[in-house]
Amino acid sequence: MVTALSFDIAHMLAGGLVLVSFMLLYQDRLHGLINTYALHALVLSASVAWQAWAQGAPHLYVTAAVALLFKALVIPLALHRIIRRLGIHRDIENVVGIGLTMLTGMGLVALSMVVMLRIAADADPLAREDLAMALAVVLLGLLLMVTRRNAIGQVVGFMSLENGLVLAAAGARGMPLVVEISVAFSVLVAFIVIGIVLFRIRERFDTVDIRALDDFRGERR
Amino acid sequence: MQATATLLTVVSALLAVAVPAVALSRRPWAGTLVYGVSLAASLAGLGVALAALLAGAGSELTLPLGLPWIGARFRIDALSAFFLAVVNLGGAAASLYGLGYGRHEEAPHRVLPFYPVFLAGMNLVVLADDAFTFLVSWEFMSLASWALVLAHHREAANRQAATVYLVMAGFGTMALLLAFGLLAGTGGEYGFSAIREAVRDPAVSSLALVLALVGAGSKAGLAPLHVWLPLAHPAAPSHVSALMSGVMTKVAVYGFVRIVFDLIGEPAWWSAILLLALGGGTAVLGILHALMERDLKRLLAYSTIENIGIVFACLGLALAFRADGMGWAAALALTAALFHVLNHSLFKSLLFFGAGAVLTATGGRDMERLGGLIHRMPATALFFLAGSIAISALPPFNGFISEWLAFQAILQSPELGGWGLKIVVPAVGGMLALAAALAAACFVRAFGVSFLGRPRTPEAGTAREADRFSLAAMGSLALLCLAAGTLPGFVIDALAPVTRLLVGGAMPLQADRPWLSIVPIAESRSSYNGLLVFAFIVLSASLSAFAVHRLASSRLRRAPAWDCGFPVAGAATQYSAGGFAQPFRRIFGTTVFAAREEVTMPPPGDMRPARLSLAIHDPVWERAYLPLARAVDALAGRLNRLQFLTIRRYLTLVFLFLVALLLVLALWT
Incomplete structure (x- = not known):
């Protein structure tokens, strides 16, 4: 049952996820970015596990375990391997400066808080706070995707966005397990597809900078 | 067997013959097969529909097709039985005509597969008893007729006509879709019975009425949505033109009557005024266009617009009377509308058949290149004359009856309640009278320039009479026009169940009147006896012919025709179509x-x-449609650039849009 302590812990873990999203925003090295993403997934896993305990919903433990196994271990390791095989250890350039990105991120967090607290005023406070945090994580993930030029950066942005969705799903009571598992596996499949595409891009253009794709289409920027 | 089941069998026979028609259409006997089956099917459908109308037996059938929780519902009541009779009568006549006319078709493989499908689609629209089946059948009808319009696609004008038609048909169906969506409400119950029972907001009903008017009106050719009609109807082969003008526009009228009189319930007070004004304006605009037109088939298409205007004005009148609780007057106006629907389907098919015969014989539709055809094609000329008299609303033919009934209904307008209607109805009556007079002038011009005088071109001078199937089709329609004009009481009595269903009243029973005269309200007001008028015309004409032959000088005197003191032999000196107009x-x-x-x-x-x-400029086309088309084009040009953005730009757009939506949500609530 929702006691004050369990609410606070859930709140803290979800807030931690938002904080790690901010950390993702200012990573300018690929390895750092991937490690931070692993941390992101770890916090997500802890948050979902806490929800499982607080809601007394054992199937959420499975979700937490899936998050821990795939998102915190398998995917980061695979990404590291990809980077080694592609041989890109150089800095990632941000399109806009880090300061501006962080400011925008704060604005987004404020926006999602305002929206969620208003439209879900009569919902369960645990779910409501969770949803607000989850929306913030989703928006920050999108922001990450928008501000990166490197394809790996966009993949990480996409994955962190998906973590936000899982957080929202865990907060909603009665979400069937099959939905969560299928979401988890679809992300895995998406990751595989993106990985393959990355190598294809690399084979063809000798880089994973997506500017090469634009040049290939003959576009001006 | 149940009427609905029989008619669905007829429809499946039509659909079944379309399949071999695809493969066999280049064989010489394929036309005979397709038109023969269509003729038999249409006659069977006509019989069933008439039996259902006269016996008053409704029937229903639900097939497990379409949307899973509804199925495809079909139903015959008095209204659909009447329109099924009109559709199948027109279909039978066109098929009979097609048996002969189809032999001259240069691209039979583009006509034969679609023709029976078109007939089946029109039958299905009238049979449908749920919105889904109705809309699917409606699209079926539209697309089949579109394919037929495109049959002679090598002419650029036909391609343009087909494009305009496709756009307008899609637009009309969208309006109907929205209308049914509004009527079905959030529950999504699409069966007509549920829509009929539902209670809804007056604003929703009004919006649905306007959407139905736009959707059905665009198919029927109501101004200002008529622009496609004079392009598309003449572009099709002539028997299909006859079907499109004579029958498909009636299916559109059916759709409107079904929605507005049956499904919506009590419409808003202004709907009657809207209908009356649109109807009157359409009638005058259509016939003025027809008067200016040189192309015989386009002239007929414009005249269709005029007649649709008359029908819609009568429908508006019926709505006004019904809203005032004057059931007898509403029945009179609705009878006039439905009678005119039947009449127009008869004489417009007849006239299009005549135009098709002329087109086959001379290779052209331009009246300035015809002339003197009465000598080369006497039977066609006679039937075309009969159709012209009928459409000009002259006794003893049928056009007079329905327009007379319409004016009888208009004369009842002083008893209406609202001052708006008291003023609008006589004005619309004036417009209809003007349209009727102009129609007479228009068909004097059409018949006189095409059939009388001397041939203006060698093609017109060497024309040959139409084949016997075409003549049989035209002759039977001309006879039906005469029969409906001389014995209108039977038609009025047959329409009584329809008016009782829709406006809760009926015209007095005509069958027991002495001497087959018709009395719309009471003897003291007015009455008309078609048979007597016909007998008088026949008698006086015979007497004068007899007198002329007997009493006139028997000496033969030859003099040049059309020689007004200007003895030039050239055919170009005759009164031309342009000069007449x-x-x-x-x-x-x-x-x-x-x-x-x-x-x-x-x-x-x-x-x-x-x-x-x-x-000559078409005001509707140039002021409304061309600016709209240009605006759409410019907008599309601007939006085209969105196709060529970078991946990151797309992501940014999605992101910004999401943030904007969230901002709206945050500020709004």
Whole structure:
């Protein structure tokens, strides 16, 4: 049952996820970015596990375990391997400066808080706070995707966005397990597809900078 | 067997013959097969529909097709039985005509597969008893007729006509889709029975009525949604033109009557005024266009617009009377509308068949290149004359009856409640009277220029009479026109169940009147006896013919025809179609169509001929449609750039849009 302590812990873990999203925003090295993403997934896993305990919903433990196994271990390791095989250890350039990105991120967090607290005023406070945090994580993930030029950066942005969705799903009571598992596996499949595409891009253009794709289409920027 | 099941069998027979028609359409006997089966099926459908109408037995059937929780529902009541009779009568006549006319078709493989499908689609629309089946059948009908319009696609004009038609048909179906969506409400119950029972907001009903008017009106050719009709109807082969003009527009009228009189319930007070004004305006605009037109088939298409205007004005009148609780007057107006629906399907099919015969015989539709056809094609000329008299609303043919009933209904308008209607109805009556007079002038011109005088071209001079199937189709329609004109009481009595269903009243029973006269309200008001008028016309005409032959000098005297003191032999000196239209063009055309005549007279000594150039503008097309098309084009050009953005730009757009939506949400609530 929702006691004050369990609410606070859930709140803290979800807030931690938002904080790690901010950390993702200012990573300018690929390895750092991937490690931070692993941390992101770890916090997500802890948050979902806490929800499982607080809601007394054992199937959420499975979700937490899936998050821990795939998102915190398998995917980061695979990404590291990809980077080694592609041989890109150089800095990632941000399109806009880090300061501006962080400011925008704060604005987004404020926006999602305002929206969620208003439209879900009569919902369960645990779910409501969770949803607000989850929306913030989703928006920050999108922001990450928008501000990166490197394809790996966009993949990480996409994955962190998906973590936000899982957080929202865990907060909603009665979400069937099959939905969560299928979401988890679809992300895995998406990751595989993106990985393959990355190598294809690399084979063809000798880089994973997506500017090469634009040049290939003959576009001006 | 149940009527609905029989008619669905008829429809499946039509659909079944379309399948082998695809493969066999190039064989010489394929036309006979397709038109023969269509003729038999239409006659069977006509019989079933008439039996259902006269016996008053409704029937229902639900097939497990379409949306899973509804199925495809079909139902015959008095209204659909009447329209099924109209559809199948027109279908039978067109199929009979097609048996002969189809032999001259240069692209039978583009006509034969679609023709029975078109007939089946029109039957299905009238049979449908849920919105889903109705809309699917409606699209079926539209697309089949679109394919037929495109049959002679090598002519650029036909391709343009087909494009305009497709756009307008899609637009109309969208309006109907939205109308049914509004009527079905959030529950999504699409069966007509549930829609009929539902209670809804008056604003929703009004919006649905306007959408139905746009959707059905665009198919029927109601101004200002008529622009596709004079392009598309003449582009199809003539028997299909007859079907589109004579029958498909009636299916559109059916859709409107079904929605507005049956499904919506009590519509808003202004709907009657809207219908009356649109109907009157459409009638006048359509017939003015027809008067200016040189192309025989386009002239007929414009005249269809006029007749649709008359029908819609009568429907508006019926709505007004029903809203005032004057059931007898509403029944009179609705009977006039439905009678005119039947009449127009008869004589417009007949006239299109005649135009098709002329087209086959001379290879052209331009009236300025015809003339003197009465000598080469006497039977066609006679039937075309019968159709012209009927459409000009002259006794003893049927057109007179329905227009007379319409004016009888208009004369009841002083008893209406609202002052708006008291003022609008007589004005619309004036417009209908003007349209009727102009229609007479228009068909005097059409018949006189095409069939009388001397041939203007060698093609017209060597024309050959139409084949016997075509003549049989035209002759039977002409006979039906005469029969409906001389014995209108039977038709009025047959329409009584329809009016009782829709407005809760009926005209007095006509069958027991002495001498087969018709009495719309009571003897003291007015009555008409078609048979007596016919007998008088026949008698006086025979007497005068007899007198002329007996009493006139028997000496043979030969004199040049059309020789007004100007004995030039050239056929070009005859009164031309353009010349006939000139007074109307000067009176109406300068304001309505911005018609400008310009005479270029070369100075003395210059050998060039003098020239008269004429410019006519369609106000609706140039003021409404062209600016709209340009705006859509410009917008599409702008949006086209969105196709060529970078991946990151797309992501940014999605992101910004999401943030904007969230901001709206945050500020709004």
